[in-house]
Amino acid sequence: MKKVLGLVISERRLGNTEILLKEIIKNVPDPCSRELIRLTELTLKSCKGCYQCLIPGNSCSINDDFLFLREHIKDADALIIGLPVYFLGPHAYFKLLMDRLLCAGYFAEHTRGKPCVLVIPFGMRGWEGYARAAALTLPALLKMKLIDCWLVHAALPGESVLNEVNAGYAGQLGANLFNSPAGQWGKLDCPRCGSDLLRFLPGGLVECPICSGRGKIVARDGDLLPDFTLEPSTHRFSEAGLEEHFKGWLVGMKERFKTQKDILKKVQQPYKEYDWWVRPPGQKNDK
Ligand SMILES: Cc1cc2nc3c(=O)[nH]c(=O)nc-3n(C[C@H](O)[C@H](O)[C@H](O)COP(=O)(O)O)c2cc1C
Incomplete structure (x- = not known):
């Protein structure tokens, strides 16, 4: 039986993150075991930078709920991660989780190729900031198959599913979780990691600050677009x-x-x- 784990990274009860994750997960075809973890309910301390977890077989020495969380992530066949935009970035508990995954070099062997969906509610158009780009790092480090990184415009708790299109799309994501191909990126996104941020470099080059892939800005189809095929294809998530x-x-x-x-x-x-x-x-x- 497939196991689906939803990580709700918002303290707001029955808020958009929680509801969207539930809408996705309830639509995953049975037989399926469903679990939710609200990260803000856990005791998660900051990474203390001891680097012990880089040694294979070593566990994190911090005495908190991280190992509980990591075991559930390890055992899941698919991850649905919901994190609202807070001050232009991902909710702070998302970053906390990322930092504690310094063991990703070894741990990713447990998550490699498993489906992952990122759901990012945000309250105000134009205030999405860098949350999407930041969120993409988690499935990339864990070598997961990212099905979608879905930004959902919704400010009030539950507002996201008042919009039937959102509710329908959440249902589809759940129904197809285990047979969807990896998501496709838009023509303005980094083709390697999907980030919508670019850093300008001298010589007409652009760099994706998330995966470090490089390209050039070229005129194409009456538009100026990043072309990443013009540079060698090295990037940090390869x-x-x-x-x-x-x-x-x-x-x-x-x-x-x-x-x-x-x-x-x-x-x-x-x-x-x-x-x-x-x-x-x-x-x-x-x-
Ligand atoms: C502290 C805080 C900061 C926020 N910052 C932003 C922001 O920068 N951009 C934005 O679009 N929405 C922002 N929001 C709105 C939330 O992203 C939005 O209400 C979202 O639906 C919350 O999800 P939830 O209901 O699961 O908690 C912020 C909300 C809070 C509480």
């Missing part, structure tokens, strides 16, 4: 790019840390005495 980052650069950096540890300690030492921290009453000094 199989080789991810391998190099997680198992090459990051692991290498950890090794470099070991060799430089004593020098770094010396550099850090004088800053220890500037102990200007203020903390809420009752909170312990972390020294």
